[in-house]
Amino acid sequence: xxxxxxxxxxxxxxxxxxxxxxxxxxxxxxxxxxxxxxxxxxxxxxxxxxxxxxxxxxxxxxxxxxxxxxxxxxxxxxxxxxxxxxxxxxxxxxxxxxxxxxxxxxxxxxxxxxxxxxxxxxxxxxxxxxxxxxxxxxxxxxxxxxxxxxxxxxxxxxxxxxxxxxxxxxxxxxxxxxxxxxxxxxxxxxxxxxxxxxxxxxxxxxxxx
Numbered sequence: 470x471x472x473x474x475x476x477x478x479x480x481x482x483x484x485x486x487x488x489x490x491x492x493x494x495x496x497x498x499x500x501x502x503x504x505x506x507x508x509x510x511x512x513x514x515x516x517x518x519x520x521x522x523x524x525x526x527x528x529x530x531x532x533x534x535x536x537x538x539x540x541x542x543x544x545x546x547x548x549x550x551x552x553x554x555x556x557x558x559x560x561x562x563x564x565x566x567x568x569x570x571x572x573x574x575x576x577x578x579x580x581x582x583x584x585x586x587x588x589x590x591x592x593x594x595x596x597x598x599x600x601x602x603x604x605x606x607x608x609x610x611x612x613x614x615x616x617x618x619x620x621x622x623x624x625x626x627x628x629x630x631x632x633x634x635x636x637x638x639x640x641x642x643x644x645x646x647x648x649x650x651x652x653x654x655x656x657x658x659x660x661x662x663x664x665x666x667x668x669x670x671x672x673x674x675x676x677x678x
Contacts, residue, residue: 470495470549470677471571473556475647476578477640479585479592479633480662481669484601485578486553488670489677496545500533500555503540514539534564541570557644562651574677575651578662578669582637589633593622606665 470493474482490497507515508522514536518528533555541550552572556562565571580588591604593613597620602609609616626632651657660676662669 470551471573472549472551472677473572473575473651474551474553474578475575475644475651476662477580477582477585477645478627478636479589480578480580481666482578483553484666485662485670485673486551488666489673490551492670492674493549495549495551496543497551497553498537498540498546499553500537503536504528504533507536530561530564534561534568534570537565538568538570556647559646559650562647572651572656574658575647575656576673576676577648577657577659578673579659580662584663585637586630586633589628590630592624592628594625595620596623 472489474486476482486497504515504518504522508519509515514532517532518536521528521532537552537555540546556565588603588606591606593602593604593609594600595602595615595618598615598618600615600617601607602615602622609622613622614620615622627636648657648659658676660669660672
């Protein structure tokens with residue numbers, strides 16, 4: 470299974486990606502993680518990316534795609550993988566197709582904007598271990614404290630209401646058209662992303678079956 474997850478920020482893509490990866494025994498490949506590792510290891514592609522990062526610029530799609538192509542040669546990807554965070558635009562999707570990186574399924578997790586705004590307003594994260602909680606849906610055992618490491622939880626700037634609305638605007642403008650791109654290729658599947666995490670995952674796995 471080669472899978473791309475689509476959906477607005479806050480739709481639960483990351484959570485579902487981890488659950489799908491575990492269910493299917495395939496890795497979740499994050500382009501952000503790949504670039505950070507390449508920079509840390511000072512590979513050729515990492516040094517190219519670092520030059521852009523250090524100057525405050527976005528890493529060009531071609532460099533991201535090449536880093537991704539190299540990562541996918543790993544033995545753990547032989548039976549499939551899930552792409553997380555790339556592509557975000559139609560040009561990026563076209564670039565992947567040109568490189569021969571073609572998902573069998575582009576799965577779109579559908580959540581109304583109003584639900585996303587409510588979700589993200591209650592989200593709290595641990596700055597030490599990156600554990601994620603929600604004040605209503607997944608509260609920590611002790612308010613404001615991470616269950617895993619005991620650090621004080623924070624609300625990320627990305628989860629501030631004004632930031633969320635802007636991220637949703639960008640998603641609808643730049644990333645949502647990917648649904649049409651993959652639909653034309655006959656690879657799009659959609660699943661309702663509201664409800665409990667396990668309930669959503671059950672729908673996801675049924676959709677992928």
